[in-house]
Amino acid sequence: AQSVTQLDSHVSVSEGTPVLLRCNYSSSYSPSLFWYVQHPNKGLQLLLKYTSAATLVKGINGFEAEFKKSETSFHLTKPSAHMSDAAEYFCVVTFRDTGRRALTFGSGTRLQVQP
Amino acid sequence: EPEVTQTPSHQVTQMGQEVILRCVPISNHLYFYWYRQILGQKVEFLVSFYNNEISEKSEIFDDQFSVERPDGSNFTLKIRSTKLEDSAMYFCASSESGTFGYTFGSGTRLTVV
Numbered sequence: 513a514q515s516v517t518q519l520d521s522h523v524s525v526s527e528g529t530p531v532l533l534r535c536n537y538s539s540s541y542s543p544s545l546f547w548y549v550q551h552p553n554k555g556l557q558l559l560l561k562y563t564s565a566a567t568l569v570k571g572i573n574g575f576e577a578e579f580k581k582s583e584t585s586f587h588l589t590k591p592s593a594h595m596s597d598a599a600e601y602f603c604v605v606t607f608r609d610t611g612r613r614a615l616t617f618g619s620g621t622r623l624q625v626q627p
Numbered sequence: 628e629p630e631v632t633q634t635p636s637h638q639v640t641q642m643g644q645e646v647i648l649r650c651v652p653i654s655n656h657l658y659f660y661w662y663r664q665i666l667g668q669k670v671e672f673l674v675s676f677y678n679n680e681i682s683e684k685s686e687i688f689d690d691q692f693s694v695e696r697p698d699g700s701n702f703t704l705k706i707r708s709t710k711l712e713d714s715a716m717y718f719c720a721s722s723e724s725g726t727f728g729y730t731f732g733s734g735t736r737l738t739v740v
Contacts, residue, residue: 548731555631555733556670556718602670613658613722614672614683615729 514539516605518618526626531575531590533621535603538584545586546604546615547577556602562586573597598625629653633719633732640709640739648704648735650719659702660720660729661694663687670718676702709739 519534537543547559560571567579577588586603603618632651640646652659661673675683676694693705702721706713719732 546729553733556720556731558729561728612683613660613675614685615662615670616672617662617670619669 514541514605514607514616516603516616516618518601518603518621520621521619522622522624524624524626525593527595528592531588531593531597531623533588533601533603533623535586535588535618536584537586537603537605539605539607541607544606545577545579546606547571547575547586547588548602548604550600550602550620552599559588559601593623593625595625595627598623629730631719631721631730631732633717633735635735636733637736638738640737642711642739643708646706646709646737648706648717648719648737650702650704650732651700652702652719652721653723653730654700656721656723656730658682658722658724659694659696660722661704662718662720662731663715664718664734665712665715673704673717706737709737711739713737714739 516537525531545562548556549559550556559575560569560577562569562579570576575590577586579586600620600622602620604615606615634649659676662670663673664670672685674688674694691707695703716734716736718734720729722729
């Protein structure tokens with residue numbers, strides 16, 4: 513079965529310090545991986561995506577993620593947190609080889625940014 | 628930037644009533660989806676729609692649910708007889724290719740009382 517696990521339900525950082533949000537997936541198929549962000553009372557916004565090209569993916573707002581097949585991971589990082597980064601972040605996976613288009617969401621990580 | 632528009636943003640309905648949630652996908656997109664997020668739980672896939680028919684659905688999407696593209700712009704989710712457990716945020720999404728680059732709407736919060 514395919515699944516995605518976000519290892520931390522809550523992460524708290526100080527403004528200006530690095531952000532690391534962890535994500536692991538499990539499947540025997542080739543994944544496409546995404547990070548979405550959800551600000552309070554807002555929709556789901558795509559931050560970045562990995563679809564089998566470069567393993568280091570750059571997204572919006574200074575975020576990036578690295579696909580590591582050997583570790584089945586796709587952790588999200590940002591060098592310096594900003595107050596506006598406070599939100600819920602979802603690691604999302606779909607599997608190209610299966611022909612399915614449904615996205616499988618992780619349980620989310622709530623990022624708090626302290627002043 | 629093109630958006631997926633959902634209406635209403637919040638709907639309250641009585642148990643047993645029918646509700647229709649409306650979505651306007653991005654105009655050149657061909658694939659349409661509904662997802663839901665029960666409070667405190669994961670976002671879950673409900674259904675995907677392509678070429679005027681359901682292409683995939685989850686176990687959640689039972690006979691109480693239906694989707695329709697009544698014209699060239701709207702995409703609707705109908706729940707025939709709402710239950711308390713249908714209370715959730717419902718997200719519509721669309722994509723051009725069907726595999727990458729989903730765009731989600733801002734959601735409709737459905738409250739069944």
